[in-house]
Structures are given as structure tokens and as C-alpha cells.
Amino acid sequence: MSNSEFIKRAFELADSGDYSQVRQVRAILTREGFSLREIHQLSGKQLARQLKARMTAARLQKAAGK
Numbered sequence: 001m002s003n004s005e006f007i008k009r010a011f012e013l014a015d016s017g018d019y020s021q022v023r024q025v026r027a028i029l030t031r032e033g034f035s036l037r038e039i040h041q042l043s044g045k046q047l048a049r050q051l052k053a054r055m056t057a058a059r060l061q062k063a064a065g066k
Contacts, residue, residue, distance in 0.1 A: 017062035
């Protein structure tokens with residue numbers, strides 16, 4: 001799978017509002033067949049920070065019923 005597919009999927013999961021931690025997203029991506037090399041990218045501070053911010057926003061929206 002391409003790197004852009006991996007990143008897109010990580011953000012889709014973050015935006016779902018179902019997850020609060022990057023490790024949860026990592027576990028889903030592993031089950032979906034993404035490589036360890038791709039999943040290791042989520043250890044990067046900038047990407048992890050972006051995912052956490054989007055997870056928080058999505059969870060707040062979900063809690064507000066939007």
C-alpha cells in the first residue's frame with residue numbers, strides 16, 4: 001500500500017471520534033495489513049500531535065452530537 005493511503009487511513013480513523021490514543025490507531029492499521037515500517041511513522045512527534053488533535057476534536061464533536 002502506498003504511504004499516502006496509510007496517512008489518509010490514519011487520519012480517517014482519527015477523525016472518526018472513536019479513538020483517543022495513537023496506539024489505538026496503530027493497532028487498527030496493523031490489523032488492516034499496513035506494514036510495520038508505515039506504522040512506525042506514527043511515532044513521529046509531528047504526525048502523532050496532528051492525529052491527537054484531530055482525535056480530540058472529533059471526540060468533542062461526537063459528544064456534542066454533531
